[in-house]
Amino acid sequence: MANDKPNQGRRLRLALSRFSAMLVQEARHIGQISSYRELDEALGLPDGQSLRYSRYPIDAKTRAPQAAWIQELENRVAKFLKRKAHRVVVENNRTMEEMGAPSDLLNLREFSAVDFQLGYEGDWPTYRRLITSEPDLIEMYFWQWGVLWDRGLPGLSRKEWGVPSDMTIEPFIDALTSDKIRDRARVDAMLGECYRWGEAPNIDPSEIFLEWNFAKTKNYVQQVGGDVALFWTQATRGTARTMPQPISYDEFLPEST
Numbered sequence: 001m002a003n004d005k006p007n008q009g010r011r012l013r014l015a016l017s018r019f020s021a022m023l024v025q026e027a028r029h030i031g032q033i034s035s036y037r038e039l040d041e042a043l044g045l046p047d048g049q050s051l052r053y054s055r056y057p058i059d060a061k062t063r064a065p066q067a068a069w070i071q072e073l074e075n076r077v078a079k080f081l082k083r084k085a086h087r088v089v090v091e092n093n094r095t096m097e098e099m100g101a102p103s104d105l106l107n108l109r110e111f112s113a114v115d116f117q118l119g120y121e122g123d124w125p126t127y128r129r130l131i132t133s134e135p136d137l138i139e140m141y142f143w144q145w146g147v148l149w150d151r152g153l154p155g156l157s158r159k160e161w162g163v164p165s166d167m168t169i170e171p172f173i174d175a176l177t178s179d180k181i182r183d184r185a186r187v188d189a190m191l192g193e194c195y196r197w198g199e200a201p202n203i204d205p206s207e208i209f210l211e212w213n214f215a216k217t218k219n220y221v222q223q224v225g226g227d228v229a230l231f232w233t234q235a236t237r238g239t240a241r242t243m244p245q246p247i248s249y250d251e252f253l254p255e256s257t
Contacts, residue, residue, distance in 0.1 A: 011108045012090065012116060017064040019088070019118035019126075021056035023077045026127035030081050030145050043076045067102035070118065082146025082170050084177040086120035093117060122181055146173050161234045162227030175217040176235075 024039065027050075033039045036051040043050065052063035053073075065073055071088050078085035090099040090106060094115045099106050102118065119126055130138040142148050142156060146169040149156045158165050163172055214235050221231045 011111065011113050012067055012102055012118075013064050014058070014113045015090065015116040015118045016067060016070055016102065017053075017056050017058050017062055019070060020053040020065050020073060022126060022128045023073055024050050024054040027077045027080055030127075031147060042080050043073075045076075070102050080147075082150070082173065083144045084174050086124050088118055089121045091117050091119045122185055124181060124184070144173060144177055146170050149173075160230070162221055162230030164224055164226055167224055172217070172220060175220040176214070179214045179216050 027033060027039055027043065031039075031042065033042065036054070037047065039045075039050040040047055049063070052061060053065065055062040058064075074088050075085045088102060090102055091097075092099050092111065092115055094111060098119075098121065099108075108116070125137075125141065130141055142153060149158065149169045158167075158169070161172075163169075214232070217235070218228050218231065222228050
């Protein structure tokens with residue numbers, strides 16, 4: 001498939017290669033895939049493609065997905081691991097801003113390839129951030145991979161979370177992720193951009209408030225006949241004995257001028 005935006009493609013090649021290698025690593029590690037051939041089959045890729053995507057730093061055998069296809073790779077990995085797929089965006093490390101999706105018609109001429117990286121919209125942590133930022137940070141996000149629930153990882157029991165044992169886990173994870181994305185955005189609004197761009201790397205916004213308003217997830221658990229109170233205890237790590245009313249964050253937000 002021809003690249004109709006060659007200059008943009010060249011400037012994003014490093015970022016695309018780095019991100020696709022991360023997705024392959026995530027799929028192999030979380031999915032417990034021992035061979036690239038097996039991973040190709042799981043993701044519906046041509047033989048040898050996942051191996052070529054995994055080669056980073058770039059060498060002669062590296063193959064990076066085109067900008068228009070990186071979202072599809074994200075979607076396939078997410079489906080395989082039973083997690084929520086996130087929108088992939090271009091992050092500019094020089095201007096410290098999200099520039100849009102890689103497939104958008106972006107103006108990258110003023111920047112070099114090293115100025116860009118790919119991430120998730122709303123600063124949702126990528127797999128690479130989870131395994132490199134803090135030794136145990138990934139453990140705080142084990143819940144987002146449905147394959148770990150199916151595998152019976154300690155702490156990820158449907159029974160313990162009040163979720164019916166006969167239901168598929170993906171809708172529950174989708175609801176829980178959506179709630180956490182919303183609340184991370186609220187925290188981001190309060191803290192500004194300091195967390196996102198590394199000025200406070202030891203702070204995880206998801207840990208600032210212990211009493212989350214898990215509105216979407218609570219509604220879902222209730223609809224499927226689960227134990228909402230038990231879910232709340234697990235979601236708040238036992239820090240809240242009773243479910244509070246929906247939390248208002250207005251008092252923390254800057255006053256409008």
